Amino acid sequence: MRKINFSAGPSTLPLEILEHARNELCDYQGKGYSIMEISHRSKVFEEIHFGAMKRAKEIYGLDDDYEVLFLHGGASLQFAMIPMNLSLGGICEYANTGVWTSKAIKEAQILGVDVKVVASSEDDKFNHIPNIDFSDHADYAYICSNNTIYGTQFKDYPKTKSPLIVDASSDFFSKKVDFSNIALFYGGIQKNAGISGLSCVFIRKDMIERSRQKKLTSMLKYAIHVENQSLYNTPPTFAIYIFDLETKWILKQGGLDQIYDRNLKKAIMLYDCIDSSEGFYQGHAYKKDRSLMNVSFSINKDLDPIFVQEAEKEGLIGLKGHRILGGIRASIYNAITLEQVQILCEFMKEFRRKYQ
Incomplete structure (x- = not known):
């Protein structure tokens, strides 16, 4: 008998996805091999890879102004990649609404970024979303849309002229999102969109240009991953396969x-x-x-x-x-x-x- 799993992540998967993956585990679509055994550059895997990217954008209604990236390191690596790629030497503004924003702030500070915490609910054990006033001239403005530990969530995102960065790990694929001022939107997918080991990043093209000007090691540079369509190195292929099944399931619902x-x-x-x-x-x-x-x-x-x-x-x-x-x-x-x-x-x- 299956348990009812209320874990915060990795979390429960739709049973039909588990059963589908089980049925294909040793023999993917009757081809005589597992999807985990084939090259990430094979046509068979590329159909999954690019199909998942296409459907992810379709789910959020995104156009060609955004690229989709599949990256290693979960959401936590993005805490560092974001300031590495997107800071311009000015102030980067953060709203501190929980543990994950606190960690993101710490990573940016380690990198020497000029961080300004414009709002925080830490003194109240993060039991609410504080009033936030981002400036119009920050390098970027950063929020976490849903706070897994404390159970708070933005009902609407702040409107700001500064590029908005959203960590949506805990409510990824859970509701429609207004992307009108979002420059980068990302999440570790192991809560609502698959299994651990993969993060999905939607990045606006002007942010890719910022990244392109940065002198960074290749694996930490958004522009490199965009240019290589998330195939710069071997990606977490099975996690992408499950993510692909999740996108199909969401559209089916x-x-x-x-x-x-x-x-x-x-x-x-x-x-x-x-x-x-x-x-x-x-x-x-x-x-x-x-x-x-x-x-x-x-x-x-x-x-x-x-x-x-x-x-x-x-x-x-x-x-x-x-x-x-x-x-x-x-x-x-x-x-x-x-x-x-x-x-x-x-x-x-x-x-x-x-x-x-």
Whole structure:
């Protein structure tokens, strides 16, 4: 019996994708070999590689102003690649809304970039999205759209004349995005779009020109990867294969409108369960900034671990909160169904009846 996996990442995959990959694992499309065994420069793999790029842009409705990159190093390498490639010697502005923006700020500072933190919710344990006022003349403005640990999410992105950089690792492919002022949009894909080992980057062409002027080692230079269509070196081929299956699955579901509608219904159900518990469950994030992807809450220090243990016995796994915040966290990414969230809510109601 499969468990219901609420892990924050790597996270659950749609069952039909797992079954599809299983069926092709040893014999890809009847060709007599696994997709993991063939050259990344073969026509067979290139169909997957370029097809995934095309569908990724289609999902977000992007035109030729953007290039798609498949890169190693997950989202964390982008913390360094972004200032390396896009800083111009001026100020780079960051909104600090969680652990991942804190790490991105640190990496930029290590590189000697002039970093300005224009807003932060750190003093309140990152329980809300602060008011942000980016300047019009920064080299770039940086946000993380969804904060996995603390359960906050931007409902709308800041409007700024400075190029906007968005780390969307935790809500990648979960809703439509207004790219009108986005210069670079990226995410590690192991939450909503595949397995670990791959990051997907959408980069606007004027940012590629910035990169082209930089004196950087080849593997850390966006322009090199664009010129080589993400095939400068051997890419993580199986991760790209799974990503390709994910893009097909999303389009099959009806695209991001249907995905978002489903995600909203799941989140409303789970937050209603928390809010109607008369204080037994306490959500971490301000209601106006609650994430549709990661629901962080607590009971008390005595009951939190008991909740996790008893949930595991019922086949509900991955609910232990991040070590920094503690408590409980349910990640309800695209592959989690409304019925599975309902099962979690029924468990929560029974747990409350038992221990209140």
